[in-house]
Amino acid sequence: MVLAHHESKSEAAVVARAAPSSIPLVLRLPSDWELTNERLLELCSLNETVPFEVDETGALILSVPSGPTSEWMGYEVGWQLRSWADVDSGDLVVGSSALFQLSDGNRRSPDIAWISAARLQGVDIFDGEIWQVAPDFIVEIRSRSDEVDRLQEKMEMWLRNGVRLGWLVDPFGQRLWVYRADGEVEELERPEQMSDEAVLPSLVVDLRRIWRSA
Numbered sequence: 369m370v371l372a373h374h375e376s377k378s379e380a381a382v383v384a385r386a387a388p389s390s391i392p393l394v395l396r397l398p399s400d401w402e403l404t405n406e407r408l409l410e411l412c413s414l415n416e417t418v419p420f421e422v423d424e425t426g427a428l429i430l431s432v433p434s435g436p437t438s439e440w441m442g443y444e445v446g447w448q449l450r451s452w453a454d455v456d457s458g459d460l461v462v463g464s465s466a467l468f469q470l471s472d473g474n475r476r477s478p479d480i481a482w483i484s485a486a487r488l489q490g491v492d493i494f495d496g497e498i499w500q501v502a503p504d505f506i507v508e509i510r511s512r513s514d515e516v517d518r519l520q521e522k523m524e525m526w527l528r529n530g531v532r533l534g535w536l537v538d539p540f541g542q543r544l545w546v547y548r549a550d551g552e553v554e555e556l557e558r559p560e561q562m563s564d565e566a567v568l569p570s571l572v573v574d575l576r577r578i579w580r581s582a
Contacts, residue, residue: 403428419464422475431513438479438509441539441578445507446480452571458485460493467498470529478506478526478534482568502530505567510538523547533567539578 421429453459464479481503491501523534534547546554562573
């Protein structure tokens with residue numbers, strides 16, 4: 369992780385090009401350059417191949433796109449979640465391009481998120497690209513460029529902001545961590561199935577395909 373102070377957007381671009389191996393980059397922006405949602409979305413549209421997020425201090429986080437391994441795993445889990453969700457009542461399942469504005473100022477994207485109809489009450493899902501709501505359930509899937517410690521910190525950030533349940537999947541280390549709202553963290557090795565009756569009643573996610581053969 370690179371923490372740097374810059375006087376202009378052009379200097380920030382130079383640093384991003386100069387240190388591609390330090391992922392993610394965290395860029396401190398000038399205090400007079402407010403990173404509004406509109407400006408964040410403009411950055412996203414101008415740099416479509418670079419995922420952007422913003423932390424609680426207003427710093428810009430630049431990551432690299434997910435690799436194909438993480439992408440297909442996301443679809444594998446997301447499809448099962450979408451098949452379970454009660455879309456008739458208004459539940460939604462979204463992928464890694466969705467940005468959520470959280471209570472502490474973070475604007476972050478999980479790899480997969482489920483948002484219940486109850487949480488979406490009062491949210492106009494057709495107005496704007498950044499929803500001001502915390503998902504009920506999120507999944508983060510490690511890419512080759514991700515450090516596990518950084519993703520664990522991100523999982524804790526999600527729970528601080530009201531996420532009820534989170535799974536952190538490391539396909540390369542063959543592990544999965546379960547993060548619960550009460551602060552409990554459980555580490556599992558190559559679980560074949562995952563469920564949680566408290567948050568995801570009746571859902572059983574089959575994970576056998578995502579693990580490398582022993």
